[in-house]
Amino acid sequence: MSRPDSAAAVRIACGQFCATPNPAANLASCTKLAQLAAAGGARALFLPEASDYISRSAGETLSLCQPAASSEFVLGLRALAQQHGMAIIAGIHTPPASASASSSGRVRNTCVYISEEGAVAAAYDKVHLFDIDLPACGICFDLRFPEPARWLVARGAQLLCYPSAFTVPTGRAHWELLLRARAVEGQVWVVAPAQVGRHTEGRRSWGGACVVDPWGEVRGRCRAWDELDEEVCLVDVDLEVLRRVRRECPLRRREDVYPAI
Template sequence: MPLAAIAQFTSTNILAQNLKICQNFIHTAASKGAVALFLPEASDYISSSVEESLTLCQPVDTSPFVLGLREEARKCALRVSVGIHEPTGDGLKERVRNTSIWINERGEITQRYQKVHIFDVDIEGGPRILESRSTEPGTVLTPPFDTPIGKLGLLICFDLRFPEVSLALRRLGASVLTYPAAFTVPTGQAHWETLLRARAIETQSWIIAAAQVGKHNEMRKSYGHAMVVDPWGKVVAECLEEKEDICFAEIDNQMIARVRREVPLKRRLSVPHLYSNKN
């Protein structure tokens, strides 16, 4: 069975340092025989302000972080899923894009997804993060694509709270869904594992969730607990410590076929039907 590597670490505003950590993950994953490495949301950087983010954000064609990852992926013949920031295409330089890219074993970017659901939270006594002020939301889903671990559907962090997007990718043929994330500590403690297991159960798919962990700056701390959940809703791999870490999981696609055969989910009502006034 193909082996997937799932990482967690603490991004800062020092891109060269973040790159070195991710390159080390690539070497570790390749040395263990993994066919793909999954890195967290915002692996290139986590800033302390909107202004700093706009300064750090670079196009993929010139970003030393992305170019460094691509080269390392090529050297190790390893596929890499990674969350990064990209400039918007409007030229205003007022917001960035939160994207997930897929780098193939030749170091080429072959897939890209722009985060649809933007994270706004203002928890009493907890974090206040208004991503909508600095991030342009995406408008479309990237169709699932073939990989050695199955047909992959790309999602990001806050998308986890919206089951309709995971169900849409499932209907398009996805067997593995990714949620690279930077969950806050309060929301992570309350909902992270529960939501990941729910998405696995309702889509009958593998869920791979790389994660940011620890204190990024004085304003931001992430929950961690990168994990893999199987199509039956069981956590099969997890980074438990609050530190830089990597875990591995064998992705059994025969299990997907078995679960979907044994518990067929044949939906009988669409959303318009649910809200119809007809008797």
């Protein structure tokens, strides 16, 4: 890889792998991705949605779900972050906040930000849960809604992350299109780690993890649907590119007419 173009650039790794119902095996895959990222000089590693496990049934989802504070998978990621001095962002399952939600068989689809010191510094629960008429599928649905992205950009966001597990049909049709749309309309960097391959009988993910710049150009991508090993793409996220795009194409000058959400 070449050196970053400017002092404002930070090298990141956007990863993909095929999670299974075995959290220990998934942690081993994430360990390989962390090693690839560190060898490439990345300061942060972005991992997919549901990196801890993808189950075969709702009952298995509940049985495997653990609090982030005690999850062996999360503890493993924290150790990797500290070992490599690299932030790690990953999608996991966490128990619901209330007993009533727990009794209904629900879990939370959570994204955690682990600092380079190995601490869970922030967490986000997915807002738009899967709601599409396809059999035996799961999807990172937030990407389809521009409003949360606009809300974040209006409050200073310079990079949006969408850890995902897109189905093969929706991934083939919409994955890169939606990522580029979020980048162009927000004039932000978009990082999209992804699940890929055949997880269980009847459950497949598209893959194609990628990084898109504020002009809508794909700066790095992993391969789409295939039976693949762990893979990362390394990209220098340069905030000077963001500033130049916003300066030369000033979309925010009409917020008096179109106020930010």
